[in-house]
Amino acid sequence: MGLGLDLATFLGQLVSFLILLGVLVYAGYKPIRKMLDERANRIEESMEQAEATKQEYERAKVAVQEQISKARQEGQAVIGQATQIGDRLKEEAKEEARKEAQTIVDRTRVELERERDKAIDDLRREFVDTAILAAEKVINETLDKEKHRKLIEQALEESTTFRED
Amino acid sequence: MAKRKVLGCSLNLIIILAIVFLALTVISFIGGSVGALITGGEPLSIFAVQPPHPQLAAEHPFPNLPITNTMITAWISILVLFGLFFAATRKMKLVPRGVQNLVEFIYETAANFIEDPAGKKWGRMFLPVCLTIFLFVLANAWINLIPGFETIKMNGEPLLRNANTDINVPLMLAVVAFISIEYWGFKAKRTRYLETFFNFKPLGLGFKQLFTGKIKAGFGGIFNGIILAFAGILEILSHFIRMVSFTFRLFGNMTAGAILTLIMIFLVPFVLPAVFYGLEAFFGFVQAMIFGGLTLGFACAAVMAEE
Incomplete structure:
Protein backbone atom coordinates (compact mmCIF):
# COMPACT_ATOMS: atom_id res chain seq x y z
CA MET A 1 0.00 0.00 0.00
CA GLY A 2 1.80 3.10 -1.25
CA LEU A 3 1.71 6.58 0.21
CA GLY A 4 0.27 7.90 -3.00
CA LEU A 5 2.97 10.44 -3.78
CA ASP A 6 2.33 11.64 -7.28
CA LEU A 7 3.98 14.54 -9.06
CA ALA A 8 0.93 15.38 -11.18
CA THR A 9 -1.38 15.50 -8.17
CA PHE A 10 1.20 17.49 -6.27
CA LEU A 11 1.50 20.07 -9.03
CA GLY A 12 -2.25 20.19 -9.47
CA GLN A 13 -2.75 20.88 -5.79
CA LEU A 14 0.07 23.42 -5.83
CA VAL A 15 -1.54 25.33 -8.67
CA SER A 16 -4.93 25.21 -6.94
CA PHE A 17 -3.41 26.49 -3.72
CA LEU A 18 -1.49 29.28 -5.46
CA ILE A 19 -4.70 30.38 -7.19
CA LEU A 20 -6.42 30.37 -3.80
CA LEU A 21 -3.57 32.38 -2.31
CA GLY A 22 -3.57 34.90 -5.13
CA VAL A 23 -7.32 35.40 -5.17
CA LEU A 24 -7.51 35.69 -1.40
CA VAL A 25 -4.70 38.24 -1.36
CA TYR A 26 -6.21 40.45 -4.06
CA ALA A 27 -9.92 39.94 -3.42
CA GLY A 28 -9.83 39.23 0.29
CA TYR A 29 -6.91 40.36 2.40
CA LYS A 30 -6.13 43.62 0.63
CA PRO A 31 -9.65 45.07 0.69
CA ILE A 32 -10.10 43.91 4.27
CA ARG A 33 -6.78 45.42 5.28
CA LYS A 34 -7.77 48.65 3.56
CA MET A 35 -11.15 48.65 5.25
CA LEU A 36 -9.64 47.97 8.67
CA ASP A 37 -7.06 50.71 8.21
CA GLU A 38 -9.73 53.10 6.98
CA ARG A 39 -11.91 52.29 9.94
CA ALA A 40 -9.01 52.75 12.34
CA ASN A 41 -8.28 56.10 10.70
CA ARG A 42 -11.90 57.14 10.89
CA ILE A 43 -12.11 56.22 14.54
CA GLU A 44 -8.89 58.08 15.24
CA GLU A 45 -10.20 61.10 13.35
CA SER A 46 -13.49 60.99 15.19
CA MET A 47 -11.68 60.80 18.49
CA GLU A 48 -9.49 63.73 17.53
CA GLN A 49 -12.51 65.68 16.39
CA ALA A 50 -14.31 64.94 19.61
CA GLU A 51 -11.25 66.06 21.54
CA ALA A 52 -11.02 69.23 19.47
CA THR A 53 -14.72 69.93 19.97
CA LYS A 54 -14.33 69.45 23.68
CA GLN A 55 -11.39 71.84 23.77
CA GLU A 56 -13.30 74.32 21.65
CA TYR A 57 -16.19 74.08 24.06
CA GLU A 58 -13.90 74.64 27.02
CA ARG A 59 -12.36 77.66 25.31
CA ALA A 60 -15.79 79.06 24.47
CA LYS A 61 -16.90 78.49 28.03
CA VAL A 62 -13.93 80.41 29.36
CA ALA A 63 -14.48 83.19 26.80
CA VAL A 64 -18.15 83.50 27.73
CA GLN A 65 -17.24 83.58 31.39
CA GLU A 66 -14.72 86.29 30.66
CA GLN A 67 -17.24 88.29 28.71
CA ILE A 68 -19.81 87.99 31.45
CA SER A 69 -17.39 89.16 34.09
CA LYS A 70 -16.25 91.98 31.80
CA ALA A 71 -19.85 93.03 31.22
CA ARG A 72 -20.47 92.91 34.93
CA GLN A 73 -17.45 95.11 35.54
CA GLU A 74 -18.57 97.53 32.87
CA GLY A 75 -22.05 97.61 34.37
CA GLN A 76 -20.57 98.34 37.75
CA ALA A 77 -18.46 101.13 36.24
CA VAL A 78 -21.52 102.63 34.50
CA ILE A 79 -23.51 102.52 37.69
CA GLY A 80 -20.64 104.14 39.57
CA GLN A 81 -20.32 106.85 36.94
CA ALA A 82 -24.05 107.45 36.95
CA THR A 83 -24.02 107.75 40.70
CA GLN A 84 -21.15 110.24 40.48
CA ILE A 85 -22.92 112.27 37.81
CA GLY A 86 -26.08 112.22 39.87
CA ASP A 87 -24.20 113.39 42.92
CA ARG A 88 -22.55 116.12 40.93
CA LEU A 89 -25.86 117.24 39.44
CA LYS A 90 -27.39 117.28 42.87
CA GLU A 91 -24.52 119.34 44.19
CA GLU A 92 -24.76 121.70 41.25
CA ALA A 93 -28.50 122.07 41.64
CA LYS A 94 -28.05 122.71 45.31
CA GLU A 95 -25.37 125.26 44.62
CA GLU A 96 -27.49 126.98 42.02
CA ALA A 97 -30.47 127.06 44.31
CA ARG A 98 -28.33 128.53 47.04
CA LYS A 99 -26.98 131.14 44.63
CA GLU A 100 -30.43 132.02 43.42
CA ALA A 101 -31.71 132.27 46.92
CA GLN A 102 -28.77 134.49 47.74
CA THR A 103 -29.52 136.66 44.74
CA ILE A 104 -33.15 136.93 45.74
CA VAL A 105 -32.16 137.75 49.25
CA ASP A 106 -29.69 140.34 48.02
CA ARG A 107 -32.16 141.90 45.67
CA THR A 108 -34.77 141.96 48.36
CA ARG A 109 -32.38 143.59 50.70
CA VAL A 110 -31.48 146.25 48.12
CA GLU A 111 -35.13 146.83 47.45
CA LEU A 112 -35.92 147.06 51.10
CA GLU A 113 -33.13 149.52 51.60
CA ARG A 114 -34.33 151.60 48.73
CA GLU A 115 -37.85 151.40 50.05
CA ARG A 116 -36.64 152.40 53.45
CA ASP A 117 -34.60 155.27 52.03
CA LYS A 118 -37.58 156.41 50.05
CA ALA A 119 -39.75 156.21 53.11
CA ILE A 120 -37.20 158.17 55.07
CA ASP A 121 -37.00 160.73 52.27
CA ASP A 122 -40.75 161.02 52.15
CA LEU A 123 -40.94 161.29 55.85
CA ARG A 124 -38.22 163.91 55.86
CA ARG A 125 -39.87 165.90 53.14
CA GLU A 126 -43.15 165.80 54.93
CA PHE A 127 -41.46 166.78 58.15
CA VAL A 128 -39.75 169.64 56.40
CA ASP A 129 -43.03 170.83 54.93
CA THR A 130 -44.72 170.47 58.28
CA ALA A 131 -41.86 172.25 60.00
CA ILE A 132 -42.03 175.12 57.51
CA LEU A 133 -45.75 175.26 57.81
CA ALA A 134 -45.45 175.36 61.57
CA ALA A 135 -42.72 177.96 61.46
CA GLU A 136 -44.84 180.13 59.10
CA LYS A 137 -47.68 179.86 61.44
CA VAL A 138 -45.47 180.65 64.43
CA ILE A 139 -43.78 183.63 63.02
CA ASN A 140 -46.72 184.48 60.84
CA GLU A 141 -44.51 185.95 58.42
CA THR A 142 -43.97 184.79 54.93
CA LEU A 143 -40.49 183.92 54.59
CA ASP A 144 -38.63 183.20 51.54
CA LYS A 145 -39.83 179.63 51.32
CA GLU A 146 -36.97 178.37 49.16
CA LYS A 147 -34.34 179.85 51.38
CA HIS A 148 -35.79 178.26 54.42
CA ARG A 149 -36.16 174.90 52.76
CA LYS A 150 -32.51 174.92 51.87
CA LEU A 151 -31.58 175.87 55.36
CA ILE A 152 -33.62 173.15 56.92
CA GLU A 153 -32.44 170.60 54.36
CA GLN A 154 -28.91 171.39 55.21
CA ALA A 155 -29.71 171.06 58.87
CA LEU A 156 -31.34 167.68 58.23
CA GLU A 157 -28.46 166.56 56.12
CA GLU A 158 -26.19 167.28 58.93
CA SER A 159 -28.43 165.44 61.27
CA THR A 160 -28.61 162.43 58.89
CA THR A 161 -24.87 162.30 58.60
CA PHE A 162 -24.80 162.39 62.28
CA ARG A 163 -27.26 159.49 62.49
CA GLU A 164 -25.36 157.41 60.04
CA ASP A 165 -22.23 157.79 62.06
CA MET B 1 -43.39 25.27 41.87
CA VAL B 49 -21.62 -1.22 7.93
CA GLN B 50 -18.98 -2.24 5.47
CA PRO B 51 -15.68 -2.63 7.23
CA PRO B 52 -13.35 0.22 6.29
CA HIS B 53 -10.49 -0.58 4.00
CA PRO B 54 -8.46 2.57 4.11
CA GLN B 55 -6.24 3.43 1.23
CA LEU B 56 -3.53 6.02 1.64
CA ALA B 57 -3.23 6.98 -2.02
CA ALA B 58 -5.98 9.17 -3.39
CA GLU B 59 -8.48 7.37 -5.57
CA HIS B 60 -9.30 8.28 -9.14
CA PRO B 61 -13.09 8.40 -9.46
CA PHE B 62 -12.84 9.08 -13.20
CA PRO B 63 -10.74 6.38 -14.87
CA ASN B 64 -9.92 8.52 -17.91
CA LEU B 65 -9.02 11.72 -16.11
CA PRO B 66 -5.94 12.35 -13.98
CA ILE B 67 -8.11 13.88 -11.28
CA THR B 68 -8.12 12.44 -7.77
CA ASN B 69 -11.01 12.72 -5.36
CA THR B 70 -8.82 14.81 -3.01
CA MET B 71 -8.35 17.33 -5.80
CA ILE B 72 -12.09 17.70 -6.18
CA THR B 73 -12.43 18.23 -2.44
CA ALA B 74 -9.62 20.79 -2.46
CA TRP B 75 -11.44 22.66 -5.22
CA ILE B 76 -14.63 22.61 -3.20
CA SER B 77 -12.75 24.00 -0.19
CA ILE B 78 -11.22 26.67 -2.40
CA LEU B 79 -14.62 27.56 -3.82
CA VAL B 80 -16.09 27.79 -0.33
CA LEU B 81 -13.29 30.14 0.72
CA PHE B 82 -13.73 32.18 -2.46
CA GLY B 83 -17.44 32.43 -1.75
CA LEU B 84 -16.84 33.47 1.82
CA PHE B 85 -14.34 36.19 0.90
CA PHE B 86 -16.27 37.43 -2.12
CA ALA B 87 -19.43 37.67 -0.06
CA ALA B 88 -17.52 39.58 2.58
CA THR B 89 -15.66 42.00 0.31
CA ARG B 90 -18.22 42.48 -2.47
CA LYS B 91 -19.99 45.37 -0.81
CA MET B 92 -17.72 46.41 1.98
CA LYS B 93 -19.09 48.88 4.45
CA LEU B 94 -17.38 50.91 7.10
CA VAL B 95 -19.82 49.48 9.60
CA PRO B 96 -19.54 45.74 8.95
CA ARG B 97 -22.48 43.38 8.88
CA GLY B 98 -22.94 39.65 8.54
CA VAL B 99 -20.29 37.85 6.49
CA GLN B 100 -18.07 40.92 6.35
CA ASN B 101 -18.04 40.92 10.13
CA LEU B 102 -17.10 37.25 10.26
CA VAL B 103 -14.31 37.54 7.71
CA GLU B 104 -12.98 40.71 9.28
CA PHE B 105 -12.97 38.94 12.61
CA ILE B 106 -10.98 36.05 11.09
CA TYR B 107 -8.56 38.43 9.42
CA GLU B 108 -8.08 40.62 12.46
CA THR B 109 -7.59 37.69 14.81
CA ALA B 110 -4.99 36.27 12.44
CA ALA B 111 -3.34 39.68 12.07
CA ASN B 112 -3.08 40.10 15.83
CA PHE B 113 -1.84 36.54 16.22
CA ILE B 114 0.83 37.05 13.55
CA GLU B 115 1.89 40.60 14.31
CA ASP B 116 2.39 39.77 17.95
CA PRO B 117 5.62 37.78 17.40
CA ALA B 118 6.54 39.05 13.91
CA GLY B 119 5.97 42.77 14.28
CA LYS B 120 3.95 44.96 11.96
CA LYS B 121 6.28 45.01 8.97
CA TRP B 122 6.92 41.28 8.72
CA GLY B 123 3.49 40.39 10.03
CA ARG B 124 1.82 41.93 7.00
CA MET B 125 4.12 39.93 4.77
CA PHE B 126 3.61 36.62 6.59
CA LEU B 127 -0.14 36.95 6.92
CA PRO B 128 -1.29 35.94 3.43
CA VAL B 129 0.63 32.66 3.38
CA CYS B 130 0.00 31.72 7.02
CA LEU B 131 -3.68 32.59 6.99
CA THR B 132 -4.31 30.95 3.63
CA ILE B 133 -2.63 27.74 4.77
CA PHE B 134 -4.72 27.83 7.95
CA LEU B 135 -7.97 28.43 6.09
CA PHE B 136 -7.23 25.82 3.44
CA VAL B 137 -6.39 23.10 5.96
CA LEU B 138 -9.38 24.03 8.10
CA ALA B 139 -11.78 24.10 5.16
CA ASN B 140 -10.54 20.70 3.98
CA ALA B 141 -10.91 19.21 7.44
CA TRP B 142 -14.34 20.62 8.16
CA ILE B 143 -15.92 20.05 4.77
CA ASN B 144 -15.07 16.41 5.25
CA LEU B 145 -17.31 16.35 8.33
CA ILE B 146 -20.47 17.03 6.36
CA PRO B 147 -22.48 13.81 6.84
CA GLY B 148 -22.30 11.49 3.91
CA PHE B 149 -19.39 13.39 2.38
CA GLU B 150 -17.19 10.39 1.70
CA THR B 151 -20.01 7.99 0.87
CA ILE B 152 -20.74 9.34 -2.60
CA LYS B 153 -19.35 6.80 -5.04
CA MET B 154 -18.33 7.29 -8.62
CA ASN B 155 -17.21 4.27 -10.65
CA GLY B 156 -16.78 2.34 -7.42
CA GLU B 157 -14.49 4.91 -5.85
CA PRO B 158 -15.43 7.63 -3.35
CA LEU B 159 -15.99 10.84 -5.25
CA LEU B 160 -14.90 13.06 -2.38
CA ARG B 161 -12.21 12.60 0.24
CA ASN B 162 -10.58 14.85 2.79
CA ALA B 163 -7.79 16.55 0.87
CA ASN B 164 -5.59 16.60 3.97
CA THR B 165 -5.45 12.82 3.86
CA ASP B 166 -3.75 12.89 0.48
CA ILE B 167 -0.03 13.17 1.15
CA ASN B 168 0.41 15.44 -1.86
CA VAL B 169 -1.60 18.20 -0.18
CA PRO B 170 0.34 18.40 3.10
CA LEU B 171 3.57 18.07 1.12
CA MET B 172 2.47 20.86 -1.22
CA LEU B 173 1.66 23.09 1.77
CA ALA B 174 4.97 22.20 3.40
CA VAL B 175 6.83 23.12 0.22
CA VAL B 176 4.96 26.42 -0.01
CA ALA B 177 5.78 27.14 3.63
CA PHE B 178 9.43 26.12 3.11
CA ILE B 179 9.91 28.30 0.04
CA SER B 180 8.16 31.24 1.69
CA ILE B 181 10.27 30.95 4.84
CA GLU B 182 13.56 30.75 2.90
CA TYR B 183 12.47 33.67 0.71
CA TRP B 184 11.65 35.85 3.71
CA GLY B 185 14.88 34.86 5.44
CA PHE B 186 16.91 35.77 2.37
CA LYS B 187 14.94 38.98 1.92
CA ALA B 188 15.56 39.99 5.53
CA LYS B 189 19.26 39.19 5.77
CA ARG B 190 20.47 38.84 2.16
CA THR B 191 23.78 36.98 2.03
CA ARG B 192 23.98 36.81 5.81
CA TYR B 193 21.05 34.40 5.64
CA LEU B 194 23.09 32.04 3.48
CA GLU B 195 25.84 32.11 6.10
CA THR B 196 23.46 30.30 8.43
CA PHE B 197 23.89 27.32 6.10
CA PHE B 198 27.31 27.78 4.57
CA ASN B 199 29.47 29.11 7.35
CA PHE B 200 33.05 28.56 6.19
CA LYS B 201 34.46 31.94 7.14
CA PRO B 202 35.74 30.93 10.60
CA LEU B 203 37.38 27.86 9.04
CA GLY B 204 39.17 30.00 6.45
CA LEU B 205 40.21 32.40 9.18
CA GLY B 206 41.66 29.46 11.15
CA PHE B 207 43.74 28.32 8.17
CA LYS B 208 44.93 31.88 7.61
CA GLN B 209 46.06 32.11 11.21
CA LEU B 210 47.79 28.74 10.91
CA PHE B 211 49.74 29.77 7.81
CA THR B 212 50.67 33.15 9.23
CA GLY B 213 52.44 31.41 12.10
CA LYS B 214 49.92 31.58 14.88
CA ILE B 215 49.91 27.83 15.27
CA LYS B 216 47.90 27.56 18.47
CA ALA B 217 45.26 30.13 17.53
CA GLY B 218 45.14 28.58 14.05
CA PHE B 219 44.32 25.08 15.26
CA GLY B 220 41.71 26.50 17.63
CA GLY B 221 40.23 28.49 14.76
CA ILE B 222 40.14 25.49 12.45
CA PHE B 223 38.45 23.37 15.10
CA ASN B 224 35.92 26.10 15.73
CA GLY B 225 35.41 26.57 11.98
CA ILE B 226 34.78 22.88 11.39
CA ILE B 227 32.13 22.91 14.11
CA LEU B 228 30.44 25.99 12.66
CA ALA B 229 30.51 24.57 9.14
CA PHE B 230 28.99 21.36 10.44
CA ALA B 231 26.33 23.39 12.29
CA GLY B 232 25.48 24.99 8.96
CA ILE B 233 25.03 21.58 7.37
CA LEU B 234 22.81 20.59 10.29
CA GLU B 235 20.80 23.73 9.70
CA ILE B 236 20.25 22.77 6.06
CA LEU B 237 19.17 19.31 7.15
CA SER B 238 16.81 20.73 9.76
CA HIS B 239 15.11 22.92 7.20
CA PHE B 240 14.42 19.91 4.97
CA ILE B 241 13.43 17.67 7.85
CA ARG B 242 11.06 20.41 8.97
CA MET B 243 9.30 20.07 5.64
CA VAL B 244 8.94 16.34 6.15
CA SER B 245 7.60 16.79 9.67
CA PHE B 246 5.15 19.40 8.43
CA THR B 247 3.89 16.95 5.83
CA PHE B 248 3.53 13.90 8.00
CA ARG B 249 2.09 15.70 10.99
CA LEU B 250 -0.90 16.90 9.01
CA PHE B 251 -1.18 13.81 6.84
CA GLY B 252 -0.89 11.45 9.81
CA ASN B 253 -3.33 13.25 12.03
CA MET B 254 -5.94 13.64 9.34
CA THR B 255 -5.62 10.11 8.01
CA ALA B 256 -5.69 8.65 11.50
CA GLY B 257 -8.76 10.71 12.33
CA ALA B 258 -10.55 9.60 9.20
CA ILE B 259 -9.74 5.93 9.81
CA LEU B 260 -10.68 6.19 13.48
CA THR B 261 -14.06 7.68 12.61
CA LEU B 262 -14.69 4.99 10.02
CA ILE B 263 -13.79 2.26 12.49
CA MET B 264 -16.04 3.73 15.15
CA ILE B 265 -18.89 3.86 12.68
CA PHE B 266 -18.21 0.25 11.80
CA LEU B 267 -18.09 -0.89 15.42
CA VAL B 268 -20.90 1.16 16.99
CA PRO B 269 -22.98 2.76 14.24
CA PHE B 270 -25.07 5.09 16.40
CA VAL B 271 -24.30 7.92 18.81
CA LEU B 272 -20.67 7.10 19.59
CA PRO B 273 -19.28 8.30 16.21
CA ALA B 274 -20.77 11.72 16.98
CA VAL B 275 -18.16 12.09 19.71
CA PHE B 276 -15.44 11.36 17.18
CA TYR B 277 -16.96 13.82 14.73
CA GLY B 278 -16.63 16.46 17.43
CA LEU B 279 -13.06 15.39 18.06
CA GLU B 280 -12.30 15.52 14.35
CA ALA B 281 -13.70 19.04 14.13
CA PHE B 282 -11.45 20.04 17.00
CA PHE B 283 -8.38 18.26 15.58
CA GLY B 284 -8.98 19.84 12.19
CA PHE B 285 -8.83 23.26 13.82
CA VAL B 286 -5.78 22.31 15.86
CA GLN B 287 -3.91 20.96 12.85
CA ALA B 288 -4.74 24.05 10.80
CA MET B 289 -3.55 26.18 13.69
CA ILE B 290 -0.34 24.16 14.03
CA PHE B 291 0.46 24.31 10.33
CA GLY B 292 -0.14 28.06 10.09
CA GLY B 293 1.45 28.74 13.46
CA LEU B 294 4.60 26.74 12.77
CA THR B 295 5.00 28.46 9.41
CA LEU B 296 4.76 31.74 11.28
CA GLY B 297 7.22 30.58 13.95
CA PHE B 298 9.86 29.41 11.47
CA ALA B 299 9.34 32.55 9.41
CA CYS B 300 9.95 34.70 12.49
CA ALA B 301 13.06 32.68 13.31
CA ALA B 302 14.31 33.15 9.74
CA VAL B 303 13.96 36.94 9.64
CA MET B 304 15.06 37.76 13.17
CA ALA B 305 18.68 38.65 13.75
CA GLU B 306 20.60 35.99 15.64
CA GLU B 307 22.66 38.42 17.66
Missing part, protein backbone atom coordinates in the same frame (compact mmCIF):
# COMPACT_ATOMS: atom_id res chain seq x y z
CA ALA B 2 -40.79 26.15 39.30
CA LYS B 3 -39.39 23.17 37.41
CA ARG B 4 -35.69 22.60 37.55
CA LYS B 5 -34.01 23.28 34.26
CA VAL B 6 -30.89 21.67 32.89
CA LEU B 7 -29.26 23.03 29.73
CA GLY B 8 -32.37 25.07 29.05
CA CYS B 9 -34.66 22.02 28.92
CA SER B 10 -36.82 20.58 31.64
CA LEU B 11 -35.19 17.82 33.63
CA ASN B 12 -37.68 15.24 32.35
CA LEU B 13 -36.83 15.96 28.73
CA ILE B 14 -33.14 15.62 29.45
CA ILE B 15 -33.70 12.27 31.17
CA ILE B 16 -35.79 11.00 28.23
CA LEU B 17 -33.15 12.13 25.72
CA ALA B 18 -30.39 10.51 27.78
CA ILE B 19 -32.32 7.24 27.90
CA VAL B 20 -32.93 7.34 24.13
CA PHE B 21 -29.28 8.03 23.38
CA LEU B 22 -28.14 5.35 25.80
CA ALA B 23 -30.58 2.85 24.31
CA LEU B 24 -29.42 3.66 20.77
CA THR B 25 -25.82 3.22 21.85
CA VAL B 26 -26.47 -0.10 23.55
CA ILE B 27 -28.61 -1.42 20.71
CA SER B 28 -26.15 -0.39 18.04
CA PHE B 29 -23.34 -1.80 20.17
CA ILE B 30 -25.00 -5.17 20.56
CA GLY B 31 -26.58 -5.27 17.14
CA GLY B 32 -23.50 -3.97 15.33
CA SER B 33 -20.23 -5.58 14.49
CA VAL B 34 -19.04 -5.83 18.09
CA GLY B 35 -22.20 -7.61 19.19
CA ALA B 36 -21.95 -9.89 16.18
CA LEU B 37 -18.40 -10.74 17.13
CA ILE B 38 -19.43 -11.56 20.71
CA THR B 39 -22.50 -13.61 19.85
CA GLY B 40 -20.88 -15.19 16.82
CA GLY B 41 -23.80 -14.28 14.55
CA GLU B 42 -24.28 -11.71 11.81
CA PRO B 43 -24.83 -7.99 12.62
CA LEU B 44 -28.40 -6.77 12.26
CA SER B 45 -29.05 -5.56 8.75
CA ILE B 46 -29.64 -1.90 9.66
CA PHE B 47 -26.38 -1.83 11.58
CA ALA B 48 -24.40 -3.60 8.91
